[in-house]
Amino acid sequence: MAQEWALWLPEQALKTLRYGGFYTVEIQPGLRVVSLNMNFCARENFWLMVNSTDPANQLQWLVHVLQASEDRGEKVHIIGHIPPGLCLGSWSWNYYHIINRYESTVTGQFFGHTHLDEFQMFYDEETRTRPLGVAFIAxxxxxxxxxxxxxxxxxxxxxxxxxxxxxxxxxxxxxxxxxxxxxxxxxxxxxxxxxxxxxxxxxxxxxxxxxxxxxxxxxxxxxxSDDRTFQKFWYLRHKGHVSESCREACKTTMLCFLRSGCSDELDLCDHLNGFAGNLARAARKTLC
Structure with missing residues (x-):
């Protein structure tokens, strides 16, 4: 892979790509892209039983990159495959901490994996109410x-x-x-x-x-508060192809997903206005 990408990436990026499949590149003065290897957080990767906290020291490397960008006044966009909210719990929580610490530096997060049109929110860790980041899922x-x-x-x-x-x-x-x-x-x-x-x-x-x-x-x-707008989102989420509407427990589960940029964060469902306790419990049972 490093050989194939050598035309596009500088040597330092190729070095970390060879080591662990992750790299960083300055795209423009003041803007840096960080590409993460999300195999290191995948729930299906049984090798992570050996080390699920920070395989290949990727998150430690990310902290160093973000600190250097903060010192230089750069903004950073993070790209990856699996959204952090769908990763293993320990990795996901550590990533959430990092986004909180560098909220002024990380101004874009872009992921895929679900094949659907979605997003996941990041909030401050003290109150869980102040929004500070969005992971766009294309x-x-x-x-x-x-x-x-x-x-x-x-x-x-x-x-x-x-x-x-x-x-x-x-x-x-x-x-x-x-x-x-x-x-x-x-x-x-x-x-x-x-x-x-x-x-x-x-x-x-x-x-x-x-x-x-x-x-x-x-x-x-x-x-x-406006179910009509939510049903529009549900239609767009499926790229214009959906046969059934999403209501009650389905809607609660979906809203929990959108709000939870971190794995196992479903307790926040209880704090969302308009959520009945039974629906929140149904969502938690469905997702856990």
Missing amino acids: PSVTTYVNLNPGYRIYYVDGNYKNSTRLVLDHETYILNLTEANHNLESPGNPEQNPKWSLLYRATEAYGLSSLFPSDYDKLLGIFI
Whole structure:
């Protein structure tokens, strides 16, 4: 892999890539990307029984990178495959601590893995009420399972002095397989180049001015009080392909997932306004 990526990555990045599959690169003056190897937190990785806290010292390395970026006044975007909220508990909690410590440095977190269009929130560890980070979970081009292919474009605060480098907006595009397959079956009108189309733009879909952590925290409150908006999210989460609405225990489980950027954080469900105790317990039973 290091050989294949040598055209794009500097030698220092290739060194840590060879060692543990993680690296960091300065993208622009003032903006650094950190790519994490999320195999080191995967619940399915039985080798982590040997060391589930910080395999290959990746999180320790991340702290050093973030501290150096803080000293230089850089902003950092973290990319990875598995969202931290779906990782092993010990790794997930340590990552959460790091995001709390470097909340002014880490201004973007981008993950995938679920194949769905989702996000997970990070809050301050003292009160669990002040939003300080969002892990964006982008939809997949793959159709697994019963999904349209999709991809995401992020709009980020630009390259200027003192830029926040925060995500301002994003757009999701899909390939409607139902339409594409229908055109393929139409006599004399084969669809050689299926059309990708804009499914939604986040600020427009949810009536937000930006996509800062505080905006997503408010959106969670809207999901609780306005079921119509939540059902729109549920439809967009599945890239425009969903047959059943999500209500009661399903909705509570989903809201717990969105709020919990850390593994095993389901006690927060009890503190969400509008959650009945029975529903919170149902969600906890479902997810644990």
